[in-house]
Amino acid sequence: MDGKLTLTVSRMEGTSNAKCRLWRLRLFVDGKPAKSKRFHGTYGQAKAAGDEFKAAYAETMRLSGYDPDMTFAEYAERWLQRRRDSGSFENQTIKANAAKVDGLCRVMGGLKLSEMKRADVVDALLGIKGGAIGGVELMNSTVRGYHTVLKQIMDEAVRDELILKSPVDNVKPPKSDAREKHALPFDQYTKLIDDLTSMRGDAHAVGILLIALNGLRRSEAVALEWDDDLGDGLAVFDSIENMSGEKKKTKSPSGKRIVPMTAETRKLLDEWKPMQALMLRSRGIEQTPQTPLITNIKGRRMAADTLYRWWRKFGPTMFGVDCTIHELRHTFLTYLAKDGDAFALKRIAGWSKISMADTYVHADDEADRAAMRAFEDRIGR
Structure with missing residues (x-):
């Protein structure tokens, strides 16, 4: 674990530490917000709870292999390998996931996972639609597949507590342009x-x-x-x-x-x-x-x-x-x-x-x- 982990304890009520009984405990990794929670009790109890909170999160970071310089490509490959190792997915699903990961890594693989923003996601999906991968413009229904896989990867990173919030959360998938299915007329x-x-x-x-x-x-x-x-x-x-x-x-x-x-x-x-x-x-x-x-x-x-x-x-x-x-x-x-x-x-x-x-x-x-x-x-x- 290379990231610097710091804790702040701040009042959420009262005019002094002695009178406050509701606190916000905040953790920062390399100066960036990582996790927070509320605590009820005295200032001394809040400080002790904060130390336990910090220690537990430090262990989580150690077990998850936290690296502040980890790229999207490195984490996406880890995500894909986990799916392979789980045995819960059909071979065809894994191959389809791998193709999507390969495309995503071409347009955003070098970005640091911890620094990815909504704008990076929007630009990447627009690039994929415009032909950044295969040289031809893709249908919205195909781009939706990339959006789905990217969301799954970033949601997993949140669960691993490597990032606080997924940058995909506020990015809507493009509207499907696939032809609506229909039934043939009976005589036909x-x-x-x-x-x-x-x-x-x-x-x-x-x-x-x-x-x-x-x-x-x-x-x-x-x-x-x-x-x-x-x-x-x-x-x-x-x-x-x-x-x-x-x-x-x-x-x-x-x-x-x-x-x-x-x-x-x-x-x-x-x-x-x-x-x-x-x-x-x-x-x-x-x-x-x-x-x-x-x-x-x-x-x-x-x-x-x-x-x-x-x-x-x-x-x-x-x-x-x-x-x-x-x-x-x-x-x-x-x-x-x-x-x-x-x-x-x-x-x-x-x-x-x-x-x-x-x-x-x-x-x-x-x-x-x-x-x-x-x-x-x-x-x-």
């Missing part, structure tokens, strides 16, 4: 299902159909294997990590679910399974219960990004549909919500709470009117 949705059905011999089309007909996430669709086909349902117990391609648990415990099988999905899988077996056999691969439902041209599990890129290329040109894969999940859940009860919707979607419907289920004025008519019929008015 059903036409898409018909068009994809006509391509059942294509693994990409099968993957998109599984999403559009069952509301799966694409990481869940590519994780499915033939032993997840239960005959009358799909066992959605796993997902595939995008960066590593490794199997992992679903997004949340609620994501582990069995999606009831519709006749359309049953027919899809019954036709696709022998087609896939024939294609795999031509490459010397035997189809087994552990074979992924969606395979690439080499007979291996198709990557979620491959499915994403295929849909991005052919969705507009081949099917005339301008939506993301995730919006196909939105579309399915929107129309499912019109015919099912709220808790069935929650279970099939794999949500942890029903309030997620506010994000995924989109407004339909006619459905709202139909609901009110059904209510009127029920009460006989």
